[in-house]
Amino acid sequence: MRRRILPGFGLSLGYALAYLGLIVLLPLAALAWKASGIGIGGMLHLLSSPRTLAALRLSFAGAMLAAVINAGFGLLVAWVLVRYRFPGRRLFDALVDLPFALPTAVAGIALTALYAPNGWLGRWLTSWGIQIAYAPPGVILAMVFVGFPFVVRTLQPVLASLDRDVEEAAESLGASHLQTFFRVILPVLVPTLLTGFALALARAVGEYGSVIFIAGNIPMRSEIAPLLIVEKLEEFDYAGAAALGMVMLLASFILLILISRLQRWSGRWAEQLQ
Amino acid sequence: MSRLKRQPPWSRQIGRVLLALVAISFLVLFLLLPLAVVFVEALRQGLHVYLSSIGQHEALAAIRLTLLVAAISVPLNVVFGVAAAWLMARFEFRGKALLGAFIDLPFSVSPVISGLVYVLLFGAQGWFGSWLGAHDIKIIFAVPGLVLATIFITLPFVARELIPLMQSQGSDEEEAARVLGAGGWQMFFRVTLPNIRWALLYGVLLCNARAMGEFGAVSVVSGHIRGLTTTMPLEVEMRYNEYDYVGAFAIATLLALLALLTLAIKTLLEWRYSDEIAAHAPGGH
Amino acid sequence: MPPVAIETAMTLQLSHLSRRFTGIPALDDVSLAIAPGEFLALLGSSGSGKTTLLRILAGLDYPDAGTVQLDGRDFLAAEARERKVGLVFQHYALFRHLTVAENVAFGLRVRARKSRPSNADINRRVEQLLKRVQLDGYGRRYPAQLSGGQRQRVALARALAVEPSLLLLDEPFGALDAQVRVALRRWLRELHEELRLTTVFVTHDQEEALELADRIAVMNHGHIEQVGTPEVIYQQPATPFVCEFIGKMNKLAVTCADGRMSVGDWVLEGLPGNDRHAKVVAYVRPEHLSLGLPETRPGWTARLRHVYLAGSVAHLELHIPAIGQTLEADVGGEDVARLGLQVGTELRVAPRSAVVFALGESDARLPFEERWFWQAPDAVPPVPRATSVASIGEGRARAGRCS
Numbered sequence: 008m009r010r011r012i013l014p015g016f017g018l019s020l021g022y023a024l025a026y027l028g029l030i031v032l033l034p035l036a037a038l039a040w041k042a043s044g045i046g047i048g049g050m051l052h053l054l055s056s057p058r059t060l061a062a063l064r065l066s067f068a069g070a071m072l073a074a075v076i077n078a079g080f081g082l083l084v085a086w087v088l089v090r091y092r093f094p095g096r097r098l099f100d101a102l103v104d105l106p107f108a109l110p111t112a113v114a115g116i117a118l119t120a121l122y123a124p125n126g127w128l129g130r131w132l133t134s135w136g137i138q139i140a141y142a143p144p145g146v147i148l149a150m151v152f153v154g155f156p157f158v159v160r161t162l163q164p165v166l167a168s169l170d171r172d173v174e175e176a177a178e179s180l181g182a183s184h185l186q187t188f189f190r191v192i193l194p195v196l197v198p199t200l201l202t203g204f205a206l207a208l209a210r211a212v213g214e215y216g217s218v219i220f221i222a223g224n225i226p227m228r229s230e231i232a233p234l235l236i237v238e239k240l241e242e243f244d245y246a247g248a249a250a251l252g253m254v255m256l257l258a259s260f261i262l263l264i265l266i267s268r269l270q271r272w273s274g275r276w277a278e279q280l281q
Numbered sequence: 282m283s284r285l286k287r288q289p290p291w292s293r294q295i296g297r298v299l300l301a302l303v304a305i306s307f308l309v310l311f312l313l314l315p316l317a318v319v320f321v322e323a324l325r326q327g328l329h330v331y332l333s334s335i336g337q338h339e340a341l342a343a344i345r346l347t348l349l350v351a352a353i354s355v356p357l358n359v360v361f362g363v364a365a366a367w368l369m370a371r372f373e374f375r376g377k378a379l380l381g382a383f384i385d386l387p388f389s390v391s392p393v394i395s396g397l398v399y400v401l402l403f404g405a406q407g408w409f410g411s412w413l414g415a416h417d418i419k420i421i422f423a424v425p426g427l428v429l430a431t432i433f434i435t436l437p438f439v440a441r442e443l444i445p446l447m448q449s450q451g452s453d454e455e456e457a458a459r460v461l462g463a464g465g466w467q468m469f470f471r472v473t474l475p476n477i478r479w480a481l482l483y484g485v486l487l488c489n490a491r492a493m494g495e496f497g498a499v500s501v502v503s504g505h506i507r508g509l510t511t512t513m514p515l516e517v518e519m520r521y522n523e524y525d526y527v528g529a530f531a532i533a534t535l536l537a538l539l540a541l542l543t544l545a546i547k548t549l550l551e552w553r554y555s556d557e558i559a560a561h562a563p564g565g566h
Numbered sequence: 567m568p569p570v571a572i573e574t575a576m577t578l579q580l581s582h583l584s585r586r587f588t589g590i591p592a593l594d595d596v597s598l599a600i601a602p603g604e605f606l607a608l609l610g611s612s613g614s615g616k617t618t619l620l621r622i623l624a625g626l627d628y629p630d631a632g633t634v635q636l637d638g639r640d641f642l643a644a645e646a647r648e649r650k651v652g653l654v655f656q657h658y659a660l661f662r663h664l665t666v667a668e669n670v671a672f673g674l675r676v677r678a679r680k681s682r683p684s685n686a687d688i689n690r691r692v693e694q695l696l697k698r699v700q701l702d703g704y705g706r707r708y709p710a711q712l713s714g715g716q717r718q719r720v721a722l723a724r725a726l727a728v729e730p731s732l733l734l735l736d737e738p739f740g741a742l743d744a745q746v747r748v749a750l751r752r753w754l755r756e757l758h759e760e761l762r763l764t765t766v767f768v769t770h771d772q773e774e775a776l777e778l779a780d781r782i783a784v785m786n787h788g789h790i791e792q793v794g795t796p797e798v799i800y801q802q803p804a805t806p807f808v809c810e811f812i813g814k815m816n817k818l819a820v821t822c823a824d825g826r827m828s829v830g831d832w833v834l835e836g837l838p839g840n841d842r843h844a845k846v847v848a849y850v851r852p853e854h855l856s857l858g859l860p861e862t863r864p865g866w867t868a869r870l871r872h873v874y875l876a877g878s879v880a881h882l883e884l885h886i887p888a889i890g891q892t893l894e895a896d897v898g899g900e901d902v903a904r905l906g907l908q909v910g911t912e913l914r915v916a917p918r919s920a921v922v923f924a925l926g927e928s929d930a931r932l933p934f935e936e937r938w939f940w941q942a943p944d945a946v947p948p949v950p951r952a953t954s955v956a957s958i959g960e961g962r963a964r965a966g967r968c969s
Contacts, residue, residue: 011372012456012459013371013372013456013459013468014464014468015367015465015469016372019367019368020368020374023364023365023368024380026364027380027384030429031383031387031433031436033402034398034399034401034402034433035386035398037398037401037402037407037408038394038397038398040408080307083300083303083304083307084304084307086300086304087300087305088304091297091300091301093301097548099305099308101545101547101548102312102313102544104544104547105312105316105540105544106312107487107490108494108540108541108543108544108547109315109536109537109540110494110495110496110513110514110533110536110539111392111494111496111497111514112494112496112514112517112518112533112536113494113517113536113537113540114315116319116517116521116530116533117315117316117319118315120318120319120322120526120530121314121315121318127318151311152311152315155311155312209389213389213390213393214391214497215391215392215393215496215497216496216500216514220518220521233392233394234393236393236397237393237500243406245400245404245407248397249397252393252394252397255391256390256394259389259391260389263389
């Protein structure tokens with residue numbers, strides 16, 4: 008092997024591999040092994056249970072919807088924070104990271120206190136016939152909360168580095184502001200927006216702490232897949248918990264791979280546009 | 282030219298103000314309000330009740346346990362993060378991309394699964410369960426399990442912060458140190474470490490915030506034994522489920538204060554040392 | 567591999583060095599001897615392998631094949647930190663968290679305790695070095711507070727502090743403004759004359775290499791095209807590449823027929839026009855074009871298209887319809903008026919001297935088959951020039967095969 012110039016390759020490689028092996032790979036191998044223990048029949052039985060299906064649907068479809076909402080609001084907030092100057096802008100900018108920093112259990116009880124039928128906002132919403140807490144909208148609300156910073160933080164540096172000359176050129180050619188936005192700015196942002204979307208989605212799919220308080224956890228209605236895993240564990244159904252965990256893991260990997268494909272494709276597209 | 286700069290037309294001015302208002306109301310409604318509700322609910326029955334519910338034996342035990350878990354898992358992940366960043370930013374080797382993917386893996390695993398995997402390894406029915414039982418070693422439903430689950434969840438933070446910075450700094454200074462006769466550790470402590478210190482602090486800050494606030498993963502391995510295996514977030518949950526709302530929110534204020542402190546130091550670091558932290562890789566925080 | 571003969575004590579002998587990066591050769595069988603005390607330039611464009619060669623000498627890279635020997639000992643066996651080499655990086659690589667003085671002291675402070683000088687000695691050494699690089703009083707500043715030229719000198723002082731036996735400089739003036747660059751160049755030359763330290767520097771700037779170095783190694787695509795003093799490199803370029811890379815050259819396609827070589831009406835007297843050469847080219851420096859020839863001399867009729875007066879020198883653009891080419895000629899600034907040169911003037915021109923290559927076609931590694939230095943047979947009254955170039959021949963064509 009070629010001599011390495013900087014020292015510490017063997018030491019750091021050995022340490023990193025041992026650490027990753029013990030902390031990440033060995034436990035995940037245990038998951039795969041335990042999940043395979045129930046066999047194909049067991050897997051089909053698990054997946055054909057309406058309760059499991061409903062929980063998986065809520066986790067994935069809810070996370071999708073939450074990520075879409077985050078993409079929209081995230082773009083809006085990132086745009087305002089980067090382009091506009093107003094008092095308190097830096098404070099709001101710092102506040103964007105709150106969902107990263109605030110423990111999920113705290114976020115969960117706080118959101119519940121706000122949106123429960125007798126809560127600060129829930130009281131008004133209930134009088135208009137809108138139920139958020141203890142129903143699917145509550146699940147999605149919590150998912151939006153935990154995923155919110157991802158889109159803003161991925162978009163901000165890209166928005167800041169956008170060449171304003173291009174916008175001015177578009178406007179000098181007679182494009183309206185909306186046309187400029189949709190034809191000049193948005194196409195360049197799409198790959199980044201997808202990155203933020205994917206991160207928000209991955210976070211929301213597996214989210215547990217902030218969701219379980221506000222969800223009410225009604226089977227078939229507002230029960231998420233991670234909670235079902237916990238319930239199976241509490242019933243000492245280790246194989247079932249492992250199998251459901253494996254399904255979630257695989258499904259989110261497939262989803263992330265699809266998004267990265269989409270992203271690469273849109274990246275090429277954005278490059279061609281420039 | 283700047284004197285002649287055209288004022289945007291009124292319609293556009295109004296559009297901008299509206300857009301800013303929508304964004305700000307979203308931030309207030311969505312981020313500030315939940316923060317406010319934590320403190321208001323905690324103090325609902327007065328300062329006295331608040332203080333006494335924090336001073337309870339179980340609360341103090343939860344605080345101690347949370348600090349203990351963070352004190353073990355954060356340093357371990359710091360050492361790992363530095364080693365992994367050194368590897369990823371300074372060497373080319375086969376399987377490097379795969380290693381990078383494994384470092385990031387815990388970010389895309391549900392916290393519940395992060396706890397579950399350790400139950401499958403060390404739980405009573407797990408791979409090592411019977412051996413551990415025979416030797417009377419408890420990992421699951423005990424402190425080692427909480428530490429392991431926390432390490433898993435917070436594993437990428439430091440490495441993620443350091444890798445892009447070290448890549449952008451390049452290895453010139455370290456090579457210069459070698460040519461000037463520095464040994465491996467001399468180079469590390471005199472050149473590498475000083476150059477990454479602020480980014481390292483930044484990574485430690487985020488790692489610590491997550492370690493102290495983690496809920497899902499530790500909830501699975503904890504067993505919820507009051508005073509023994511409940512960290513602060515778990516204590517919040519238990520009190521909440523027991524309808525002790527003021528007590529739950531009281532502990533929650535401590536965690537919210539930790540979050541605010543983290544944000545404050547983080548923002549300070551970003552203002553003061555932005556170029557020494559690197560364009561912080563988005564995501565995963 | 568045959569044993570390498572050591573010519574002089576402490577000569578650094580590089581033999582057959584090769585290095586590939588993911589299949590692309592950065593160095594291709596490079597051999598070079600570096601004499602003690604000499605100031606050697608590695609000159610080439612980016613990707614020519616010059617920096618790779620420098621990094622191998624510093625111990626920051628290793629060749630795939632070949633040896634480097636110092637005084638007969640294997641130089642490559644030593645690690646970077648054991649070689650006692652001073653290296654100045656292109657972007658200086660100063661330790662940004664250390665003061666100027668701490669930067670300079672670094673190499674002394676990291677020594678093992680028994681060979682480490684006392685703190686007082688280190689401080690004294692640092693002060694001396696900072697004085698030497700004209701930065702006394704700057705010891706407490708940080709690199710970010712210095713200008714580019716000052717940083718460069720700190721990097722030099724830091725490299726000199728370990729008393730290296732070999733000083734390596736990677737594009738030492740590359741990141742500096744043009745004015746600072748020239749001043750630092752002179753200063754570095756003086757420093758070298760004072761210290762007599764074997765110095766190798768990498769540059770892409772031929773002016774820098776020609777002005778500074780004792781010898782220049784011209785590199786191209788991983789191999790050395792020519793090694794020699796600046797005079798030799800400029801006046802006797804060994805290969806077509808060196809011709810085209812160093813200075814300005816007019817390139818002419820030569821016709822070989824009837825036993826003679828010619829370009830239009832200009833005949834290269836004394837050179838055998840051999841039709842076994844597939845392709846012959848002549849290179850003529852702009853200052854080697856004679857203007858205003860008498861009708862009796864073989865030459866071309868040219869039309870003056872442009873005069874670019876650049877202070878002491880005037881660059882003329884001459885169009886020669888007979889060969890369909892525009893040539894460049896340099897004359898002294900005051901000669902423009904003396905010779906009555908105006909745009910549109912017709913005049914007769916011919917080269918006074920040329921370098922001629924017979925290009926081979928078969929072997930890509932041999933860029934040419936034969937080389938001649940041609941000189942006009944009788945002295946045409948030379949146009950007086952601000953800078954005269956020593957003549958090579960003695961009035962008669964001096965043809966030689968190249969080695």
